[in-house]
Amino acid sequence: MSDVQLALGGASFDGLVQVKELAGQGMITLRGDLTRKDIVKAVNDVFGVTLPDSRETAFDGENGALWMSPDEAMLLCPYDKAQQKADALSAKLQGAHALVVNVSDARAVFQLQGMMLREVIAKLAPVDMATDAFTPGMVRRTRMAQVAAAFWMDDANTARIVCFRSVAAYMFGLLCTSADDASAVNHFTR
Template identity: 80%
Template sequence: MSDVALALGGASFDGLVKIEELAGQGMVTLRGDLTDKAIVKVVKDVFGVTLPGIRETVFAGSTGALWMSPDEALLLCSYDDAQAKADDLATKLADSHALVVNVSDARAVFQLKGSMMREVIAKLAPVDMSPDAFKPGMVRRTRMAQVAAAFWMDDASTARVVCFRSVAAYMFALLSTAADDASAVNHFTR
């Protein structure tokens, strides 16, 4: 695992939710027409997942795809496989109008785990976090306080947050403050 992947030294916080930095997440950005059959086929061949629908995620084990915009997907894999998968994807898409970049070292990932996860995120992002509006399998690309971020739920009490590595310490501080035991609002537990 790269020393770069351990930007905060595996930071963790335990409050309303447990927050952990997840080191070693491989991430490949794909820009292009996400409905192009050639692109869809190559992503399936290289990453083993289909491209997701609008604001959705698709996972097959530890490999996944996140919808980021109409022409952008974030593809997830192990850190050690990211460059090889990015190279393979780029080679196979050489005749398509597409951009492929390994962004693993440019991003940080945090996991939030606990029954108050929705409340912690709702304090920071302008997203309806009610269980009817945001469910596992959905992703949101938004802002959390002052920084760009994306997040999705792995299950009913676990979410992952991705941000630029350059603001990882700020994001960790934001999440930790929102998860402080003294800050409970109990909006989603009424």
């Protein structure tokens, strides 16, 4: 795999939160029956994580798994290991009814960092961002304005958002507008 080329060259913005395009993230889509023991074991063998329950994440160091739907998971790893891990997972699932695709170059990833990230996300996504409704370890696959996206919180002040690379500039603009200091609603406490 060639060196990663960021959609926006590592764009960043500081406002209510810091919005930053992250360097390449290895992403492998897995489609199949996520409750099958052979699929669960293969993911654990290759990525070192257990497939998460509905709307949850699972991380072990630099590898992770996001629940995307009842028959889809997004597996995360370092960018330079994505094709190797996709090939290894495909080999372990040989003969199983499953699809494994390296989608790393088709996605853009943004990080939001700061105490106001719940407010920034709440302006764009139809998700209850109250602290007791959405916590670190949860993931949502949704729309942010008119863009299909998924997001999760790494901790109370850090979230990551994944969208298609083709709409990265639009997503960055949305996030910057929502994070503009003049747009504060102050719904969530700082």
